[in-house]
Amino acid sequence: MLTISVPATSANLGPGFDSIGLALDLQLTLTVLGPSQTWQVDHPYGPHVPSDARNLMIKTALSLVPNLQPQHVQVTSDIPLARGLGSSSTAIVAGLVLANELAKAPFTKQELLLKATELEGHPDNVAPAILGGLVVATYDHDQVQAVSLPAPDLYASVYVPNEELLTSASREALPSDLPFKQAIAGSSVGNTLVAALATQNWPVALQLVEQDQFHEQYRAKLVPALATIRQTAHDLGLVGTYLSGAGPTVVTLGQKADLERLQQQLKLNTSLTGQYQLLPVDATGINVHKS
Numbered sequence: 423m424l425t426i427s428v429p430a431t432s433a434n435l436g437p438g439f440d441s442i443g444l445a446l447d448l449q450l451t452l453t454v455l456g457p458s459q460t461w462q463v464d465h466p467y468g469p470h471v472p473s474d475a476r477n478l479m480i481k482t483a484l485s486l487v488p489n490l491q492p493q494h495v496q497v498t499s500d501i502p503l504a505r506g507l508g509s510s511s512t513a514i515v516a517g518l519v520l521a522n523e524l525a526k527a528p529f530t531k532q533e534l535l536l537k538a539t540e541l542e543g544h545p546d547n548v549a550p551a552i553l554g555g556l557v558v559a560t561y562d563h564d565q566v567q568a569v570s571l572p573a574p575d576l577y578a579s580v581y582v583p584n585e586e587l588l589t590s591a592s593r594e595a596l597p598s599d600l601p602f603k604q605a606i607a608g609s610s611v612g613n614t615l616v617a618a619l620a621t622q623n624w625p626v627a628l629q630l631v632e633q634d635q636f637h638e639q640y641r642a643k644l645v646p647a648l649a650t651i652r653q654t655a656h657d658l659g660l661v662g663t664y665l666s667g668a669g670p671t672v673v674t675l676g677q678k679a680d681l682e683r684l685q686q687q688l689k690l691n692t693s694l695t696g697q698y699q700l701l702p703v704d705a706t707g708i709n710v711h712k713s
């Protein structure tokens with residue numbers, strides 16, 4: 423029996439657009455039940471997600487190793503689809519790891535990371551999904567450089583709206599160019615955020631996650647909860663709220679007790695109707711278990 427688990431990820435952390443991501447402790451778990459005539463995927467997502475070889479996980483596996491023997495696999499997951507918690511990256515990574523294990527592991531983690539990044543288009547979800555923890559990464563079309571930083575000793579308050587927002591749709595809200603001055607301002611915030619994260623200077627890091635110049639202002643109209651949650655947190659003296667990935671999930675990083683207060687306040691005093699979670703960081707990344 424082969425079981426593969428891959429964590430959810432929260433990408434961008436504000437100014438780290440397409441390059442910073444944090445693995446969170448929600449898991450997709452794929453179990454191989456055994457060989458089958460055709461690919462069969464038992465999953466919890468309903469009829470709009472294919473259950474055969476057209477499933478993203480299986481398509482991805484076959485793109486790495488085309489001649490795999492079809493299998494019957496079972497998927498369970500706590501990660502909501504199209505909400506900005508990296509579900510497509512977990513599916514891609516699970517598919518690559520599945521192919522690698524079935525083919526007796528010919529690919530290194532770095533090769534899997536490159537393939538996953540090519541498929542996803544950016545490394546900020548797939549890198550922490552593979553490596554766990556906090557990862558800063560860059561991709562230039564034939565190379566990925568991913569650097570792990572110490573996993574923050576913080577929790578994530580995660581607000582998941584009830585409505586989906588596909589990453590592709592949310593990327594359409596972005597401009598094709600940025601004025602030079604704005605790009606400089608954005609990169610100086612991003613660079614300083616990385617320095618603060620690397621030195622575990624959480625007060626500075628939490629301020630800077632709110633100072634993105636690259637994407638939040640363009641996506642804010644798609645995610646009204648971002649302004650509501652940020653303002654509610656400020657009213658409690660808390661900073662560290664950002665749009666998770668392409669949204670619509672909104673994350674606030676901080677100490678567990680502060681985030682419990684925040685969620686209580688949001689539930690009592692706003693009309694937000696989505697789901698709340700309080701999650702630790704996942705420090706492991708992909709986990710393969712054979713029995």
Ligand SMILES: Nc1ncnc2c1ncn2[C@@H]1O[C@H](COP(=O)(O)OP(=O)(O)O)[C@@H](O)[C@H]1O
Nearest residue numbers: 478503504505506507508509510511513588589
């Ligand atoms: N486990 C899975 N199996 C098959 N398809 C999946 C799986 N997880 C995600 N997907 C596909 O990825 C889409 C969501 O991707 P995306 O828009 O990038 O959102 P997210 O922010 O969740 O990654 C889903 O609508 C579905 O088509």
Ligand SMILES: N[C@@H](CCOP(=O)(O)O)C(=O)O
Nearest residue numbers: 433440506507508589667668
């Ligand atoms: N940098 C990407 C991250 C997308 O993350 P997801 O979890 O929404 O898939 C972006 O902001 O578009």
